[in-house]
Amino acid sequence: MGTSIDTLQELLFDLAGVLPADTAPLFAMTTPVLLETNEAYIREGENSRRLAFIEQGVIRAYTIKENGDEATLLLRWEGQFIASHDTIINRQPSRFIYRALEPVKLLQIDYDVLEEILKTHPEYEPLRNFFLMKMLAESLKMLESFVTQSPEERYRELLAERFDLVNRVPDKYIASMLGITPVSLSRIRKRMHTKGKTST
Amino acid sequence: MGTSIDTLQELLFDLAGVLPADTAPLFAMTTPVLLETNEAYIREGENSRRLAFIEQGVIRAYTIKENGDEATLLLRWEGQFIASHDTIINRQPSRFIYRALEPVKLLQIDYDVLEEILKTHPEYEPLRNFFLMKMLAESLKMLESFVTQSPEERYRELLAERFDLVNRVPDKYIASMLGITPVSLSRIRKRMHTKGKTST
DNA sequence: TAGCGCCGTTAACAAAAGATAATTTAGTGG
DNA sequence: CCACTAAATTATCTTTTGTTAACGGCGCTA
Numbered sequence: 001m002g003t004s005i006d007t008l009q010e011l012l013f014d015l016a017g018v019l020p021a022d023t024a025p026l027f028a029m030t031t032p033v034l035l036e037t038n039e040a041y042i043r044e045g046e047n048s049r050r051l052a053f054i055e056q057g058v059i060r061a062y063t064i065k066e067n068g069d070e071a072t073l074l075l076r077w078e079g080q081f082i083a084s085h086d087t088i089i090n091r092q093p094s095r096f097i098y099r100a101l102e103p104v105k106l107l108q109i110d111y112d113v114l115e116e117i118l119k120t121h122p123e124y125e126p127l128r129n130f131f132l133m134k135m136l137a138e139s140l141k142m143l144e145s146f147v148t149q150s151p152e153e154r155y156r157e158l159l160a161e162r163f164d165l166v167n168r169v170p171d172k173y174i175a176s177m178l179g180i181t182p183v184s185l186s187r188i189r190k191r192m193h194t195k196g197k198t199s200t
Numbered sequence: 201m202g203t204s205i206d207t208l209q210e211l212l213f214d215l216a217g218v219l220p221a222d223t224a225p226l227f228a229m230t231t232p233v234l235l236e237t238n239e240a241y242i243r244e245g246e247n248s249r250r251l252a253f254i255e256q257g258v259i260r261a262y263t264i265k266e267n268g269d270e271a272t273l274l275l276r277w278e279g280q281f282i283a284s285h286d287t288i289i290n291r292q293p294s295r296f297i298y299r300a301l302e303p304v305k306l307l308q309i310d311y312d313v314l315e316e317i318l319k320t321h322p323e324y325e326p327l328r329n330f331f332l333m334k335m336l337a338e339s340l341k342m343l344e345s346f347v348t349q350s351p352e353e354r355y356r357e358l359l360a361e362r363f364d365l366v367n368r369v370p371d372k373y374i375a376s377m378l379g380i381t382p383v384s385l386s387r388i389r390k391r392m393h394t395k396g397k398t399s400t
Numbered sequence: 401t402a403g404c405g406c407c408g409t410t411a412a413c414a415a416a417a418g419a420t421a422a423t424t425t426a427g428t429g430g
Numbered sequence: 431c432c433a434c435t436a437a438a439t440t441a442t443c444t445t446t447t448g449t450t451a452a453c454g455g456c457g458c459t460a
Contacts, residue, residue: 063348071348073340089337122322132332137289139339140273146346146379148263148271150418151447171408179346184447186409350448351417371438384417386439 004055004107005030007079008127015126026117026124030109035059035100042084042098049111051083057104058165060173061096072176074142075101075169081131083111101169151180152188204255204307205230207279208327215326226317226324230309235259235300242284242298249311251283257304258365260373261296272376274342275301275369281331283311301369351380352388 005027009020033052035041041059042048059082062072073096076082084094088111118124145154155178159166166174175185205227209220233252235241241259242248259282262272273296276282284294288311318324345354355378359366366374375385 063344065348071344073344073347085337085340089333122325125322125325129328129332132329132336133289136332136336136339137285139336139343140285142343143339143346144263144271144273146343147273147376148265170406176347181448182408183410183449187447190409370436381418382438383419383440387417390439 004053004105008053008107011130012124012127015130016123018123022123025121029113029117030107033106033108035104035106037100037102039104040097040099041082041104041106042087042094042096044095044097045093046084047087047093048084049087050108051081051088051111051114052106052108054078054080054082055105055107058101058168059098059104060101060169061098062173062176063096070176072173074139075165075173075177077165081135082106101173146179151178151184152191154178155185155188156192204253204305208253208307211330212324212327215330216323218323222323225321229313229317230307233306233308235304235306237300237302239304240297240299241282241304241306242287242294242296244295244297245293246284247287247293248284249287250308251281251288251311251314252306252308254278254280254282255305255307258301258368259298259304260301260369261298262373262376263296270376272373274339275365275373275377277365281335282306301373346379351378351384352391354378355385355388356392 008027009023012018012023012026013020033041035057041052042050044064054076056078058075058077060072061074061076061082062070065071082098084096084098086092086094086096114128118128145157149157155174158174158178171185172182175182178185180188208227209223212218212223212226213220233241235257241252242250244264254276256278258275258277260272261274261276261282262270265271282298284296284298286292286294286296314328318328345357349357355374358374358378371385372382375382378385380388
């Protein structure tokens with residue numbers, strides 16, 4: 001079974017033809033991090049510009065609304081990056097909390113350190129680009145689902161595409177990611193059982 | 201009054217210290233494009249990897265739902281880039297239509313040509329990065345509004361932040377971008393007039 | 401194993417949104 | 431200036447969601 005480093009080295013080779021042997025300067029600056037269930041990785045108001053590749057586990061990014069309720073923005077799992085976008089992109093304190101839903105293994109790097117490395121090693125640049133584009137595509141896809149689909153349709157699609165994830169994560173977080181309350185999600189599930197079990 | 205080229209040159213200087221005199225290789229490959237009101241820039245199913253900086257005007261990206269209704273994903277206006285993300289990021293035919301809502305002036309480049317230029321002129325790389333991050337931040341912000349706010353709150357915020365835009369664009373497109381029907385937006389407006397004209 | 405807390409479900413009611421159609425308003429072109 | 435068309439509003443009715451609270455299951459711990 002491969003480690004994060006293996007995965008990323010492979011990606012770097014595929015994207016830019018960089019040989020694993022030549023990735024030392026990049027990985028020398030990374031640190032492995034372990035989080036236990038329910039441990040916060042980044043808290044609200046923090047100014048950390050840490051960037052981490054998730055080797056194992058699920059992390060939830062959420063914010064506390066004015067009324068005190070939580071709203072889950074997104075879930076990230078193994079093979080993806082996690083970071084405070086407020087802080088990395090806009091240099092603002094994080095408005096979100098990033099918390100492990102399971103035991104999590106991360107490979108972490110400071111974004112400012114990464115920028116320095118990229119200056120001296122532009123051959124790693126495709127990696128940054130790849131992940132930025134991947135995240136953009138992902139978030140546009142979620143956005144699309146909000147303007148084209150009903151909550152029930154969004155849930156059906158999530159089940160179809162990420163069944164494993166839905167089963168790993170408590171329903172209430174799924175609900176809030178869909179933009180509805182847990183009560184409403186429960187009703188949707190009921191409707192799906194009784195009426196059409198049929199597809200998309 | 202500045203042109204697109206002025207704007208981008210300034211940005212390149214600010215981001216990477218590239219002097220305007222040294223941007224010729226980049227701008228040599230760009231083409232100015234004019235669209236008239238209601239003209240499509242990219243159609244559904246197209247494989248165009250054109251990327252364009254909007255110098256003037258508003259473009260709407262929308263898709264046709266299964267039931268035949270349109271759903272507006274986003275609006276883009278002067279100072280922003282427009283491109284088929286399906287095609288550029290995933291090399292898939294565009295699922296969206298990009299259409300001018302007003303007369304539009306663009307500065308266009310082929311993305312594959314841009315990639316070639318970036319290979320020989322890595323000093324332009326910060327520009328790509330800047331816009332990718334900007335777009336990511338934007339789309340995450342819209343996503344955030346869907347999980348934290350009601351349609352009425354989203355509309356109030358849009359009014360507060362982009363009043364000019366709301367006034368340039370027909371309500372029905374605003375409605376669908378908010379994830380609701382035009383009828384529903386009209387009711388929200390009515391509620392806002394009668395009851396609390398007040399803030400947030 | 402008894403008690404506790406969290407989570408998903410259910411219920412009852414209020415509020416909001418969807419669907420459809422009619423009506424008014426606004427903008428365009430002759 | 432009128433006529434035509436598209437957009438926005440209003441009305442009516444149905445469906446869905448929000449809100450609040452109660453209930454039951456499940457795991458955890460004392």
